[in-house]
Amino acid sequence: MQLNPYAGAYLTDPGIIWRRLLDDPVGAHYADDLGLWLISKYEYVRRALGDPSTFANALTLLPVYQPTPEALAVISQIDPPPTTAAADPPTHPRTRKALRATFANTDRRVEEQYGGIVRRRVDQLVDRLAARPGERVDLIAEFAADLPLRVVLDILGVPESDVGRIKQWSDGQIALIWGCPSADEQLRLAQGLLDFWRYCQDLVARRARKGWIGTDFVSRALAYRGGDDAVLTESEVASMAFNLLVAGHETTAGLLAHALDFALTEPDRWRGMAVDPTGIPSFVAETLRYAPAIDGWLRLTLRPVTLGDVTIPAGARCLLLIGAANRDSAVYRDPDRFDPHRSVGREHLSFGYGPHFCIGAALARLETEIALRRLTAAIPGLRLAADYSRSYKANFAFRAHRSLPAIVDIGVPLGTPAQRMMASVPEAA
Numbered sequence: 001m002q003l004n005p006y007a008g009a010y011l012t013d014p015g016i017i018w019r020r021l022l023d024d025p026v027g028a029h030y031a032d033d034l035g036l037w038l039i040s041k042y043e044y045v046r047r048a049l050g051d052p053s054t055f056a057n058a059l060t061l062l063p064v065y066q067p068t069p070e071a072l073a074v075i076s077q078i079d080p081p082p083t084t085a086a087a088d089p090p091t092h093p094r095t096r097k098a099l100r101a102t103f104a105n106t107d108r109r110v111e112e113q114y115g116g117i118v119r120r121r122v123d124q125l126v127d128r129l130a131a132r133p134g135e136r137v138d139l140i141a142e143f144a145a146d147l148p149l150r151v152v153l154d155i156l157g158v159p160e161s162d163v164g165r166i167k168q169w170s171d172g173q174i175a176l177i178w179g180c181p182s183a184d185e186q187l188r189l190a191q192g193l194l195d196f197w198r199y200c201q202d203l204v205a206r207r208a209r210k211g212w213i214g215t216d217f218v219s220r221a222l223a224y225r226g227g228d229d230a231v232l233t234e235s236e237v238a239s240m241a242f243n244l245l246v247a248g249h250e251t252t253a254g255l256l257a258h259a260l261d262f263a264l265t266e267p268d269r270w271r272g273m274a275v276d277p278t279g280i281p282s283f284v285a286e287t288l289r290y291a292p293a294i295d296g297w298l299r300l301t302l303r304p305v306t307l308g309d310v311t312i313p314a315g316a317r318c319l320l321l322i323g324a325a326n327r328d329s330a331v332y333r334d335p336d337r338f339d340p341h342r343s344v345g346r347e348h349l350s351f352g353y354g355p356h357f358c359i360g361a362a363l364a365r366l367e368t369e370i371a372l373r374r375l376t377a378a379i380p381g382l383r384l385a386a387d388y389s390r391s392y393k394a395n396f397a398f399r400a401h402r403s404l405p406a407i408v409d410i411g412v413p414l415g416t417p418a419q420r421m422m423a424s425v426p427e428a429a
């Protein structure tokens, strides 16, 4: 079969293709156009995510197409040691331990360490939008894509003045690896990625020279390393920063974009959140299930593996269709319906599962929940522009909106004093 992820139905409404794959009893499908095995059923995707002895992460960050020789010459100079999404045992357990020690990943630690940063950045962006009543804004460029980037830069201790180039490099990495760039673009994006990697090496080297006394991630990781390469090398710290700068914002930007889209598509839903924000956490959970920011992720088989009636050979690249797995009717009732009141069922797979489970899940949820609370309260009349039609960037892993045009209508003030109080209750830790 052909997945054809860069055009047609998969690009505009992937749910149609996911349904077709899920309804087919076959355990896995081979996509000739990508040279990838597609795994879509919840049980199999979960198994692949959780079994590194069969499904390796190696090659996860390499393009699936054959780059041009010119682009390849540049790509071969980008040599971060695998530490997170591209690492396998025996390296991954060691680097994962380092990551958990230096990057907050529980609700409590995230609130303690990053809550202040998130609120400050949300308030800045919300105030900026609220100061433009009547204007047309792009909620992607001016909010959803900007907020998580600024938050992750603060957490890593990266100067704010570098926000523009990091955004460009990071978008470039996603287009280079999981998109379909032309030959000229491949070379340009590869060169950008090399510059990005050099930037991260330099960031860490400068911090190491100054001493690691800060509370930012790079300083924490250097302190954890304590000068011992057996614990973590300096190059591995740079590699972690390289990964976090991308993983820490492009993903949350996608979640925020989907959440804003679904909340604003039904104006009553948006106003309802402004008046009573208590349903926001379950709204965010359903957004994650229904429209994951990463809806396909790569693995490499280390040995033959049988899924139902299909045997995938060793050495095959597989695309785990997380978006499809989250709509498997074996797990969710009425799975193609967006239902923010859905009672808690089995955990969606949008943050992965098992040893590589997303280190930033708690941060992504905190950012999105605070953003929705503050934005609905400040601009309860915000509405999508009448000419908005949903469109995503051509990519088979990251599902990113191209734009989300909206009109800043400050709207009616929130209802009763009691309702106003509800909207401003402090967020739960």
Ligand code: HEM
Residues within 6 Å of the ligand: 049, 057, 083, 084, 085, 086, 096, 152, 243, 244, 247, 248, 249, 251, 252, 255, 292, 293, 294, 297, 349, 350, 351, 352, 353, 355, 356, 357, 358, 359, 360, 361, 363, 364
């Ligand atoms: C909605 C937001 C997010 C989504 C949908 C998401 C999704 C994922 C997924 C699916 C994985 C599993 C990869 C695998 O199994 O190979 C993962 C891992 C990871 N995520 Fe996230 N992520 C999000 C936010 C974040 C944030 C905010 C950060 C950090 C600031 C982050 C950092 C990472 C890292 C470092 C890994 C690799 C962990 C490892 O390999 O041990 N992510 N994420």
